[in-house]
Structure formats: C-alpha cells, structure tokens
Amino acid sequence: MDRPKAFISVWDKDGISEFASSLAGAGYEIISSSGTARHLRENGIAVTEALDITGLPSILGGRVKTLHPVIMGGILARRGHPSDDADRAKHGIPLIDVVVCTLYPFEEAARANAPKDELIEKIDIGGVSLIRAAAKNYESVTVVTDRSDYELVAHAIANGGTTETMRRDLALKAFLVTASYDATIHDGLADALGRSKDSAETGRVIPLRMEQRLRYGENPYQEAALYAPTLSDPAFVQHSGKELSYNNLLDIDTLLKGSAIFQASCACVIVKHTTPCGTAEAETAIEAYERALACDPVSAYGGIVGFTRRLDMPLAERLSSHFFEIAAAPEIDPDAIEFLKSRKPNMRLLTLTGDYVPRDQIISNRSGFLIQSETLPPLPDRSAGRWIGAPRDDLWADILFAWRTAALAKSNAIALVRNCASVGIGGGFTNRVDAARYAVSQAGDRSRGAVMASDAFLPFPDTVEIAADAGVAAIIQPGGSVKDAEVERRAEELGVSMFVGGTRTFRH
Numbered sequence: 325m326d327r328p329k330a331f332i333s334v335w336d337k338d339g340i341s342e343f344a345s346s347l348a349g350a351g352y353e354i355i356s357s358s359g360t361a362r363h364l365r366e367n368g369i370a371v372t373e374a375l376d377i378t379g380l381p382s383i384l385g386g387r388v389k390t391l392h393p394v395i396m397g398g399i400l401a402r403r404g405h406p407s408d409d410a411d412r413a414k415h416g417i418p419l420i421d422v423v424v425c426t427l428y429p430f431e432e433a434a435r436a437n438a439p440k441d442e443l444i445e446k447i448d449i450g451g452v453s454l455i456r457a458a459a460k461n462y463e464s465v466t467v468v469t470d471r472s473d474y475e476l477v478a479h480a481i482a483n484g485g486t487t488e489t490m491r492r493d494l495a496l497k498a499f500l501v502t503a504s505y506d507a508t509i510h511d512g513l514a515d516a517l518g519r520s521k522d523s524a525e526t527g528r529v530i531p532l533r534m535e536q537r538l539r540y541g542e543n544p545y546q547e548a549a550l551y552a553p554t555l556s557d558p559a560f561v562q563h564s565g566k567e568l569s570y571n572n573l574l575d576i577d578t579l580l581k582g583s584a585i586f587q588a589s590c591a592c593v594i595v596k597h598t599t600p601c602g603t604a605e606a607e608t609a610i611e612a613y614e615r616a617l618a619c620d621p622v623s624a625y626g627g628i629v630g631f632t633r634r635l636d637m638p639l640a641e642r643l644s645s646h647f648f649e650i651a652a653a654p655e656i657d658p659d660a661i662e663f664l665k666s667r668k669p670n671m672r673l674l675t676l677t678g679d680y681v682p683r684d685q686i687i688s689n690r691s692g693f694l695i696q697s698e699t700l701p702p703l704p705d706r707s708a709g710r711w712i713g714a715p716r717d718d719l720w721a722d723i724l725f726a727w728r729t730a731a732l733a734k735s736n737a738i739a740l741v742r743n744c745a746s747v748g749i750g751g752g753f754t755n756r757v758d759a760a761r762y763a764v765s766q767a768g769d770r771s772r773g774a775v776m777a778s779d780a781f782l783p784f785p786d787t788v789e790i791a792a793d794a795g796v797a798a799i800i801q802p803g804g805s806v807k808d809a810e811v812e813r814r815a816e817e818l819g820v821s822m823f824v825g826g827t828r829t830f831r832h
Contacts, residue, residue: 327353330422331374331399333360333390333451335429339471341367346478347422355420357389358382377418390450399423399457403464422477423458424468427451427505431554434512443516447509455498462495463488469501507531508554515555528695530686531555541570557679560652564665565672572628572649572672574598578732579630579652583676584700585728587632589744592616596627599734599752604745605725609653610639615745617646620766628652630676640664643671652676701731704800704825712812712822716798719775723800723823726777731829737779738763738787740771740796747774756780760787764794773797779829781805785814792818802828 330352334340337360344354344364356364357374364371375381378392398420401408411417428448438446458467466486468477473494480486486494507529513519532551535558541548548570552558559580562568568576575595582593582600592612594602601623604615609631617624628650629643635653640660643651644667651664652674664673685698704727706720716723726741733739733751738759740748748767750759756778764771772795781804782788788811791799803824805811815822 326418327351328421329353329355329398329418330424331390331395331420331454332356332364332424333454334424334426335448335451336426336471337363339474340364340424341369343424343468343471343474343478344369347481350478350481352422352481358386388450390454393417395420396453396457399454399465400461402461420458420465422466422468422481423454425451425454425458426469426471427455427501430505430512431508434508434515434555435557438516440513440516443512448505452502452505455502459495459498462491466491467494467498469494469498473497503529504531504533504554511553511555536567538570538573539567546570552680558677559680560674560676563656563661563673563675564669565650566670568672571597575628576650576652576674579628579650580676581700582732583630583632583652583654583678584681585732590631590633592629592631593732594619594624594627594629596623600729600732600746600749601627602746602749603725603729603732603739606744609633609635610642613639613642619746619749624648635660637663644668650674654678701827701829703727704823704827706823709823709825712824713816713819714821716821716823719798719821722775723777723798726775727800727825727829730777730779731831733779733831735779735830735832737777737829737831739777740764740767740774741777742770742774747771756782757784757786757790760790764790764796767794771795775800777801779831781808781828782811783807785811788815788818788820788822792820796820798823800825802826804828 328351330347332344332354333356341364348354348369353372354369355372355374361371361373374390374395378394380392382389394417397417401412401419428446430446433443433446455467455469458465466477477486480490508531531554533554535550535552538548538550540546550573575598578595578598579593586593589605590609590612591605593600594616602616602619604612606612606615625647626649629648631653634655636657637660640663648671650672654676656675661673664671682698684695687694721744722741725744726739729739729741729746729749730737733749736753736756736759738750739746740763747770748763750763753759767774774796776791776796776799778801780802782801783805784807798821800823803826812822
C-alpha cells in the first residue's frame with residue numbers, strides 16, 4: 325500500500341523542519357520543490373522532488389513549480405469516486421493527503437514600498453492554487469497555512485489522523501488566508517500603480533488582521549475585537565496601563581482626529597464618550613492642559629487626554645492628580661513613563677505614531693455598510709467666506725480654534741472659545757438651540773467676548789439670540805439654511821459679527 329503523502333511548499337521556513345519530521349515519523353512521504361526541498365534535506369529529512377512525479381522542473385524563473393495536473397489532481401481527487409479513480413490510474417496521479425503552504429510575502433514587500441516589478445514577483449500563484457485545491461477537498465485533504473497549527477496537526481496525525489471537523493476548520497481558515505492575500509495585493513498594487521481606491525467603488529474587499537481580542541464590546545454582553553488593515557502600521561504604542569477596551573478605542577479615534585486637527589499648534593484635547601469636553605492651545609503643553617481642563621473639569625473625570633507636543637515630567641506630575649483613562653502624546657519622556665507607571669498603574673499611556681491614517685470611514689448598520697472618505701475638513705478661508713456685520717479679524721485665531729473644536733464635537737455642535745481655549749462645548753444634542761444653551765451655561769461669564777462656532781447652518785435666529793444674550797462677540801457658521809437671510813439680519817440687529825464659511829463639519 326502506498327504511503328500517505330504530504331506536499332510542502334512554504335516561504336516561511338520557521339518550524340517546518342520539525343513539522344515535516346513529525347509527518348515523516350508518522351509514515352508520510354514528503355513531496356516538495358525548490359527552496360523548501362533544499363531546506364528540508366539540509367535538516368536531514370528525506371524529500372521527493374516534485375519534478376520526480378511530474379517530470380517537469382521549475383520553469384520561467386521559478387514562476388511555475390507546482391502548477392501541474394499530477395500535483396493538483398492528487399490534491400483535488402475525490403476518494404472513492406469512480407471517474408476520479410480511473411483518471412488517476414490512467415495518468416499515474418498519486419493521492420496527496422496533506423498540503424502545507426505559506427505564501428510569498430507580498431505584504432512585507434508592499435510595506436517596504438518595493439518597486440512595482442518586485443511587488444509583482446511577490447504575487448504567489450502556485451501557493452494560492454495549492455491552498456485552494458486542498459481546502460476545496462477538505463473532506464479528504466488536510467490544509468495547513470499557519471505555522472501555529474503545526475503542533476495541532478502533528479498531534480492529530482500521530483494519534484490516528486485529522487478529523488473532518490479539524491479539516492473543515494483548517495479549510496475555512498485557508499480560504500480566509502487566500503481572500504486576505506488577494507485583497508492585500510489589490511491594495512498594494514493600487515498604491516504602486518498610483519490608482520486611488522474610491523469609496524464609491526461598485527465592489528470592495530478590505531483585508532483585515534486581528535490586532536487584539538477585547539474583553540467585551542460597548543457592553544459586557546457584546547463580543548468585540550480590534551482589526552486593522554493588513555498594510556497599515558499601528559497608530560499608537562501602548563506603554564502601560566490596563567488593556568484597551570472597545571470604548572477606549574472609540575475615544576482614541578476622536579483623540580487622533582483632534583491631534584490631526586490641532587497639529588499645527590501646541591494643543592491639548594480632552595475627550596469623553598467620543599466628543600471633546602475641553603480643547604486649548606498655549607506656549608507649553610502643561611499650560612494647554614490646564615486651559616483645556618478648565619472648560620469642563622467634571623466631564624473630564626474618567627476621560628482621555630491627548631497632546632500635540634511632548635509629554636514631559638512636569639506634565640506627568642500634573643496629570644497624576646486627575647483620573648484619566650488614557651494619556652497620549654507624540655513623544656513621552658522616559659522618566660514621565662516610569663513616573664506614571666508607578667503613580668497611575670491603570671492609566672493607559674500611549675505614544676501616538678501617526679502611522680495609520682484611514683482613507684475611508686466604514687460604519688456597519690442594519691442597512692449594510694456605509695463608506696465615506698476620511699479626510700480632515702478644509703479650514704475656513706477669509707477670502708472665500710463672507711462677513712455679516714463688522715469683520716473681526718482680531719478674533720480670527722479664536723474663530724479658527726472654535727471651528728476646529730466644533731468640527732471635532734458631535735452634532736449638533738456648538739463651541740465657545742476665548743483666547744484659543746474652549747470655554748463651553750455643546751455636542752450630541754438633537755437640536756442646535758439646546759446645544760447653544762448648554763455651551764453658554766457651561767461657559768458662564770467666560771462667554772462674554774468669546775467666539776461661537778457651529779458645525780452646521782443655523783436654521784433659525786434663536787441661536788444668534790442666545791449668543792448675543794451671553795455676550796458672544798462673533799459667530800462662525802457654514803450657512804446654507806433657507807432662512808440664512810433672516811439669521812444674518814438678526815445678527816446685524818444684535819451687533820454680533822458673523823463669518824459664513826460655507827463648509828459644514830457635521831459629525832454624527
């Protein structure tokens with residue numbers, strides 16, 4: 325009786341000699357080609373060359389090694405199927421019971437920005453075919469695509485063979501490997517060929533890898549995990565603290581957007597439940613922190629805080645007196661890391677790398693998946709917008725800062741700012757009037773002489789009236805309401821300068 329056969333073709337040689345040795349020890353004949361065969365022989369494992377059963381050596385500079393009817397037929401043949409048995413007997417095709425294959429490292433080459441020709445040569449053809457053939461015939465063939473499964477499969481074979489359940493699970497995993505591989509090739513080649521990936525393409529395949537399994541989702545009854553695109557690098561590095569939660573990661577997304585929006589200045593952003601509760605810029609990070617915290621210290625409790633500049637020891641000492649879930653910055657001094665580790669062991673301390681900037685925002689709901697481009701909103705342009713009432717160029721810095729803060733907050737968003745620090749933020753309300761009232765009540769006397777920003781048009785004059793009563797000096801809003809003329813006329817009557825910028829920054 326013929327020995328069972330295992331076909332092994334792997335790019336990643338780590339652990340393969342030990343696995344092949346265990347298969348040989350269980351009575352398997354090992355079949356391989358080129359580099360894998362050489363590696364196994366060098367490690368004392370007897371190997372049958374693929375060309376010995378196909379009669380055809382590797383050709384086209386290695387592009388064709390395993391694509392042959394004898395090999396593919398041995399994998400795909402249905403056991404006990406009369407016509408398949410007849411074809412095998414006629415053409416001398418041996419059965420192959422185990423396929424072990426890892427693919428050319430296209431992802432690694434794409435990450436290294438390899439030139440187009442090199443990328444193309446890293447597209448595996450034969451390996452993907454081997455994997456798909458074996459996975460298709462999982463009822464009889466065991467397919468192994470991940471070295472972490474070597475020990476599991478070796479143990480099963482040593483104890484009577486793999487079960488159909490195991491082969492099924494390995495096959496499903498194999499199809500996931502090839503699907504992700506092809507999607508990664510699409511993304512990597514699109515970059516290399518200068519082709520943009522349109523959010524409105526008629527079909528999308530997005531390759532993702534699991535970064536970490538989370539304890540639970542938004543609530544304890546929900547399962548969750550963090551996935552990232554295969555060609556992306558992490559947006560942050562965690563130095564200390566507890567494992568990040570689902571809700572932490574939602575908040576971090578807002579913090580990362582805030583870091584991008586305020587990156588030109590030394591700024592601090594405090595986030596609670598995905599919306600800012602304090603923003604400020606200053607000469608130093610510690611001063612920016614104090615000013616941001618003053619906006620809403622109650623909401624800041626248990627929130628997360630981020631900086632656009634270095635987190636040093638004096639700032640770490642100041643942070644230690646408040647309860648934050650996360651503190652993040654593009655640079656953190658080593659002594660600040662050690663200090664916060666000892667004083668705040670549960671605080672997650674993150675260095676923001678800026679390496680992953682999503683091109684698309686993807687939201688799933690019961691209708692399907694919504695995909696839109698993920699870009700920062702364009703800054704208001706004094707020459708493109710128009711002033712209602714007296715222009716307040718003296719307040720332009722505050723106008724821009726308020727506009728940025730409103731763009732970061734949840735709609736309907738109203739932000740009040742004085743001297744480039746938020747003094748009141750109303751976000752997540754179902755109407756703009758309540759958002760304005762909340763921001764004004766939060767600011768108190770600080771609203772006098774402040775600037776108000778709205779993320780979308782003012783549908784009625786009521787928000788202007790609230791601003792005027794609070795002593796707000798200027799408003800920036802995009803305009804676009806059917807009642808713009810009425811709103812603008814009311815602003816002039818009340819002596820509130822208004823800049824109509826034209827760009828909405830609505831954020832659900």
